Amino acid sequence: MADAALFEFLHTEMVAELWAHHSDPGPGGQKMSLCVLEGMGFRVGQALGERLPQETLAFREELDVLKFLCKDLWVAVFQKQMDSLRTNHQGTYVLQDNSFPLLIRMASGLQYLEEAPKFLAFTCGLLRGALSTLGIKSLVTASVASLPTCKFQVVIQKT
């Protein structure tokens, strides 16, 4: 087990580096950086997914897989469980974290809300990657109404 802060510090550096890199300040450059972060998260999520105990691969129900992410995956990465999980029972799930660790260090004024997306892209990818390893294709987006609460919306892609 590694020091939990290591992941957070490294994530912060990665976001800063990508933002410095794609120096195009317009929406194009930012979108590119978000895509890169999401892609990195996806591959890390896939790799973490492959380390899961084999019995988890026998999940029959989609909902069980989502519950597993909210508990085991979240604890492995953030040392806490997701605070709530809701679903419309039609393939859309909303996972809410009331104090998302990667947002906690941000100041909480409304003016910082626009900075939030770059701290969420990696984790969206992480969820999508872990789901992919468990055989579920999905789209994952995140939204923040008030810091540091964060909602991840998972929409299952039926094949």
Place this chain on the structure above:
Amino acid sequence: MADAALFEFLHTEMVAELWAHHSDPGPGGQKMSLCVLEGMGFRVGQALGERLPQETLAFREELDVLKFLCKDLWVAVFQKQMDSLRTNHQGTYVLQDNSFPLLIRMASGLQYLEEAPKFLAFTCGLLRGALSTLGIKSLVTASVASLPTCKFQVVIQKT
């Protein structure tokens, strides 16, 4: 405490992303990527250094600081201690890890040796950053004679 693999996976992605980015295949592009990785490691090392228990800041002897890095810092990041520490007692230290975790997954043929530097730059920065927080200015380089053994050379910069 986070899953130890998380750091390794993220480090791998970071190296891959930086190599894809600085697509200039010449020595200039590679050197740039190494500098960026070293800089990220430096800042993560500084931040980790600030989390150390306060009593460590009272180290009087340079050698005590180096021993601390070989034990506590290495355990926090890699879940193992450094295998040996040698010094010429004139400000140069050689820290040897006989199975450096970030090299273990690499194939071990001689032909892979030239790939090793990109997996060492971040950790060189990490050592330099932690030393910096502890008040010691240094130069840190790494070398590999046979995978996955790795030597980090720390040269203290006297002011």
